[in-house]
Amino acid sequence: MTTPEMIEKARAFLATQGNSTPRDILTYLRDTAWDLLGAPPVNNVAIGENNLTTAQLLDYANKWLDGAGELSLVEFLTQIRDTCNQMVLQLPRWKCSMFFKGVDGKPDSTLNFANIDGSESDGHRRYGCEAIVRNGGDTLLFIAEKLLNNTTLWAEVDNALLYGVNIGLKHAIFDLKNDNNNIPWNSAVELARQIKVRYPWANSDQIAFMTCLETNEITSADNTVLVVNELKKIAPMWRVIVGAGSSDLLKNIGGKCKAELWLEIHTSPFNLSQADADKYITNLRALLPYGPVWAGEFWDGSSELSKYISRRALEIGCAGVGSNVG
Numbered sequence: 001m002t003t004p005e006m007i008e009k010a011r012a013f014l015a016t017q018g019n020s021t022p023r024d025i026l027t028y029l030r031d032t033a034w035d036l037l038g039a040p041p042v043n044n045v046a047i048g049e050n051n052l053t054t055a056q057l058l059d060y061a062n063k064w065l066d067g068a069g070e071l072s073l074v075e076f077l078t079q080i081r082d083t084c085n086q087m088v089l090q091l092p093r094w095k096c097s098m099f100f101k102g103v104d105g106k107p108d109s110t111l112n113f114a115n116i117d118g119s120e121s122d123g124h125r126r127y128g129c130e131a132i133v134r135n136g137g138d139t140l141l142f143i144a145e146k147l148l149n150n151t152t153l154w155a156e157v158d159n160a161l162l163y164g165v166n167i168g169l170k171h172a173i174f175d176l177k178n179d180n181n182n183i184p185w186n187s188a189v190e191l192a193r194q195i196k197v198r199y200p201w202a203n204s205d206q207i208a209f210m211t212c213l214e215t216n217e218i219t220s221a222d223n224t225v226l227v228v229n230e231l232k233k234i235a236p237m238w239r240v241i242v243g244a245g246s247s248d249l250l251k252n253i254g255g256k257c258k259a260e261l262w263l264e265i266h267t268s269p270f271n272l273s274q275a276d277a278d279k280y281i282t283n284l285r286a287l288l289p290y291g292p293v294w295a296g297e298f299w300d301g302s303s304e305l306s307k308y309i310s311r312r313a314l315e316i317g318c319a320g321v322g323s324n325v326g
Contacts, residue, residue: 003076007065010080014058022050022057023204024237026088029061031236031258033081037074040255041085044292045317050090057087089292093314094171094208095324097137099301103127107270107300111213113142114157116178125160129169135301136310136326139171140164141210143178148191154198172207173241179214185223189230196235208239213297214264216244221252228257241320243296247283254290260319261287262296270300277305281312292319301325 010029017025034040052060068076102108110128112120132140140161147154161172174195176188183191192209199207209231215224224242231240240257244250245264253259265272265280280298287293295313300306306325313321 001073003071003073004069006073006076007068010065011062014061017058018054020054021203021205022052022054023088023091025054025057025061026084026091027204027237030081030084030088033077033084034258037077037081040291041082043082043086044089044288044290044319046089046093046292046314046319047317048090049092050087051092052087089317089319091205093318094139094173094320095137095310095326096139096141096171096173096320096322097132097135097301097324098141098297099299099306099323100128100131100135101302107302109301110140110142111175113140113160114144114146115153116143116146122156122160125157126163129160129164129167131301132164133168135324137324138169139173139320140169141173141175141322143213144174144191144195145177145183145188147174148183148187148194171205173210174207175210175213175243177212177218179212179217181218185219185227189227189234192231192234202238204237204239207235208241209235210241210243210262211259213243213262214245215242216246216249221249224249224253224259225257228253228259232258241294247287250287251290254287260292260294261290262294262320262322263287264296265298267299272299272303272305274305274308277309277312280309281316284313284318285316288317294318294320294322296322298323 099107099109113125176191211224211227212218228240240259241262242253242259243262247263250261263284267276284293284295295309295318298309302325306323310321310324
């Protein structure tokens, strides 16, 4: 295929995207060019913020295509891949506040939102949504594995999700598997299919999949790549996040699949010092060459050090924050 032929295909695609979100459009263009080139983007540092509307993005893209006819096909695809990757990374960052101060003053979490330990209540789900907003977050994360084939529980979760949306939440991350072997990976993938069927209207700015918060504890890098690829078949535009306490696993999958890399801090639960925080930022920075990076699980939902990590993660170019405290 020639560059002019590819330009016409790109224009035809853009002409159908008037009702799509910027993230959907940019993700499709980036991933299509990535697949055609057979190589991932080269820069995953998210600096600055892109607030283009869909109409503005389409106008910008068509004007760029006007001047792209002299590029070789490889140059054309490379510029699309890398420019769209930068632009999608610069979209407003999702801020998940998975930890927050509980009613008793101790650290609390939304991880039990889908009743993983059998004790969740509607009141606590609502409290969790409110706490995320109080912490300056806009994203709900919870372990979803018990939703598999469970319509009663799903109705309860949907009611709480609606409440969260009404008070300011914008995004939800469905963590498909707990850090154990209660369900096999094929069941986790089936759960992803059920999520996509339940929310067929959801775009890439509303729902994301997560493999597991600690994927390295329950599977290999090779199997993680296979799982991510299956999830991208189910929802090609949705973000797929791989959580891990191991930088090595995240580096091993980086560029081999279209995953975002969520790093858990390496400290005992809820113990955090300035040295720990600075080392964590260093570890996040070291992951940036391998893919979009999330400052993931870093305690404790209310401390000044949590605020420090939340701020520094965005300053170094992370694509999202998992334990945000604003």
